[in-house]
Structures are given as structure tokens and as C-alpha cells.
Amino acid sequence: MSGGLSSSAAALAVGAGLPAYSIVVDSQSMQLWAGFLRDPNPIHLDPRAVQAKGLGDKVINQGPANLAYVITMLQRSFPHSTLVALEVRYAGSVFAGDAVQAGGTIVEVAREASGVRIRCDVWLRANERDPAIAGQAVLVLPKE
């Protein structure tokens, strides 16, 4: 897969940013995710339910779908890596039609016998609002 970070020492430096991943959230995907999650909550499916709860006028994306954008960003940044751990806070909502961007920054690099262990700050923002998701991920890159 192209577009990932090089495994060179320069690319895997603390402070290096991860290639951003962007997608526009649509209500059709929310319907599919309702099936994946077996979650019929109408705030993901019916704008009238969102309005009735005073949460806005567009359907709200499922939190795990938001997290999936972050994981996909990590997979694209490190195509041959193994995701070892992830810890996130769900800090805000993402609505139908939002343009979201997932990104991150390397905060720790440990070269070990089995490969390179990388810790990253990760986030997801929608339309330049405060992060909807923020947290950290740990990945291992295989030894070259």
C-alpha cells in the first residue's frame, strides 16, 4: 500500500506527523454501521430523532465508525504494522455531511529486537472543530 511513512530513522522520528486520512461522512454508511453494530439507535438513522433530543438536525455518526477512521489512518501510515494497543476518548459528535480528518504524531520510538515499537498521539477532527476522538496508539513495525 502506498502513502505510508518510510521506515527510515528520519521518518520514524518523535514529532513526525502521520499522513492525514480524510473522508466525508454520509448517512448511508451510518445505516450500514447500524447493521454491523446491531444498533438500531435512531439518532444514527433518523434526523427527526436527533432533533427530538435537541442534538442538532443531522444524524450522528456511530462512535466506533469514528474510531475506525483513526485506525484506517494508522494502517495507511504504517502499512505493514501490527496494532498492539489503542486508548481513546470519545470527545465529540460527528454528523452526516461532516468532512472528517484523522491524524496523529509519533511520540515515542523504541527499536527492539523484534522490530520498531511506535507510540502515537491520534485524533479525529470534523470540520475543524475540537477533536471528536483523541488518544494514543501503539504499533509494532516488523524488523527489516
Add this chain to the structure above:
Amino acid sequence: MSSTELPPPPSVAGSSLAGTAPYVIGAAENRALCATLGAAAAADGTAHPIYFFIATQVGMGQTVAGLCALCDFNVEEGPMIASSSVTFSHALRTEQPYQVTGEIKSLVRKRSRTFGVMDVLEYALRLSLPDGQRVLETVNVWMLPRRGLA
């Protein structure tokens, strides 16, 4: 009113969330999920890692509504997921049966500037292979707003 004056939350710590049947990540569903992310499903049979959440949540022995009911909370009141953590021991694979086990770790009643009185629910879920080998463990935290106690 101080926190000591709030009625205690239901005593649910330790309640089992073990699934009743193995959970299988369908290859077709994994492809459909990856498509919503603008990504191709892996050709080697590994599933998208977000299935850590889906497999545990769907495969546990309770629906979200049922989990809320255990905590004496009506799901229509709007539970809010606050955080998730996961530690993988192995990658997830499609068409592989996984056993789901887990339990409620705590239910703590507190005051919040944003939500008033709320209960903070923390529960752990694990996926294992049929031979018992651990694949992952995840911990989710939900906020259950107790508007009636505000």
C-alpha cells in the same frame, strides 16, 4: 448537595457479560465495512481492527439496552460512550469463531458540571479462540446521565 447525599447506584460490579455463542467476523461484512472507510479488505484474512469493538459489543451476553437495564438505566435516556481501550495479543481474522467473556468492573455515581448527576459504567470484554488463547481485551467506559437525580 454533596456526593454523599446521592443514593447509591445499583450494585452491578462483577456481573458477567459472557457471550452465549461464538462471534464470527463474516468476510463479506468485513469487506462492506472496509468499503465504508474507503479501504480494501486485507487479502490475508485479517479483519479490520475495529472489530475489537464490534465483536465484543455484539458478542457479549447483553445488548446495550440490556446492559443499561442491568444498571437500572433506560437506554432511551441516552447513554454516551466516553472511552475505549484495547490490547491485542493477535490480529483478528474473518470466519474465525471467537468466544466473548467479560464483566462489569464498576458503576460509580458522581456529579458532572456538564451532565449533572451521572453513573460511570466501566466494563471489560475479552475475545478468545476456542482453545482459550486470548486474542484481545478491551475496556469501555459509558456515561449514564441520571437526570432524575440532578
